[in-house]
Amino acid sequence: MSIQSIASSTQHNKTDFNQTLPLRIATLVEVRAGKAMPFAREQMSAIDKAPVKAPVAVNFMGLTTDEQADRRHHGGPLKAVHQLPTATYDKINAEFGLKVRIGTLGENLTTEALDDLPEMNEATVCIGDVFQYGDIDTNDSVQLRIVQPRRPCYKINDQIGQFTKVPNIAAWVSKQGIAGWYFEVVRDGMIAANLPVYLIERPYPFATLSRLWQLSNSKEKFAIDIIEPWLAIECLEESWKTVLAKKIRKD
Template sequence: MTPGTLLAVCRVHELLPTTDNTGVTAIDKRPVAGPVKVHGLGLSGDIQASRKHHGGVSKAVYAYSQDDADYWAEELGTAIRPGLFGENLRISGMPVSEAVIGERWQIGDSTVLEVTCPRTPCRNFAVRMKQPRWVLRFAQAGRTGTYLRVIRNGSITAGDPVTVIARPEHGITSGDVFRGLTPEQAGVLSAAAAAGKVKPSPEILKVLRTLQARETAGVTAPAPVR
């Protein structure tokens, strides 16, 4: 597989005030120079104001592709600089929003990350972007980027290659999860999890339980991550 390239490594620049219960948001990420250490909860020197929604082990790192950023630059008529969407990693040459759940990326010499679930746009993101109906527009475009868990700690630097070193055969992508898994897709993902071929994040486990309950009740509509 042809590797992608890590264009920028971004971490929080300053906490911004919000009107929610947290009171602040760490969405203001900006590129940093030089190597950055990566550990189980994300990048050294980075924080998430609310790990319930944006952090923790299964959402330790958030990646966004340059192709998706270019799409939004054309739509909005302005440059989408690395970190503007709150991402930690800006990557070129890879379909980040359609990465397979459980897919593993090696960045640089040693760091290994695993795709877990899509990003769900929130109110703080809308406030930051100052665009009409931003949450709906972002969701409808389906260019969500993806969260990752840290499998192997290490250091990463802008310019590092990003190589897919493992890809589960189930084929369900982060984008599929965001759009809403069908019962058939949920069955495939559940079977892969039962066989130990993928470790679903808590967010995806919730979706799978919801779909199972709907199937029991005779409801067949997809269940998205929201």
């Protein structure tokens, strides 16, 4: 059963959904971390991530070997780990005629779908999803919960701008809603490439990241019954709720 079909079925019967899980959906292809280094505009950044070859510990702040130079806007418990679909690079490169490599945009995790299941991307993962990266029957496998999409910032422009003069790719990525997502850490543990990835919980099957981007980017207003379920998601980071609350139509 695909992630999307699971989501559809659970809208009608949450009990059946819970019985379906855990479900292995992917393999963790790469784990990446970065060190803060001199960057554009006379600042420091760890946006460029390199593969980690040995298992690395993950705690509530993220990978212990990963750095964030700007702690105000990056890192922390609600941005502990970043995952980005590799398709984002394919789309950027196709749109702008570039050859931006994986790891350039700051992601920590890269996965590959299992068998005929869909890839983990903004259309197939939801706010509140909990994933386990590691064997299902071990207690030291990391568990991560999606709490918000990533908001692309100017550093994406500066990072890609080292190789090209294409302006404001960050705005294009944001409009497309393909910036990946941030996890909070549900359970500490060790993480490494080639581990199995399991979907453990899906409490909000309606709350895909693509739908969140669609609502947030829309110039339209929406009926309160469309927005209210999002505001009731306890784990959704507060700034996104603020954006959504402003989208409620005043009838």
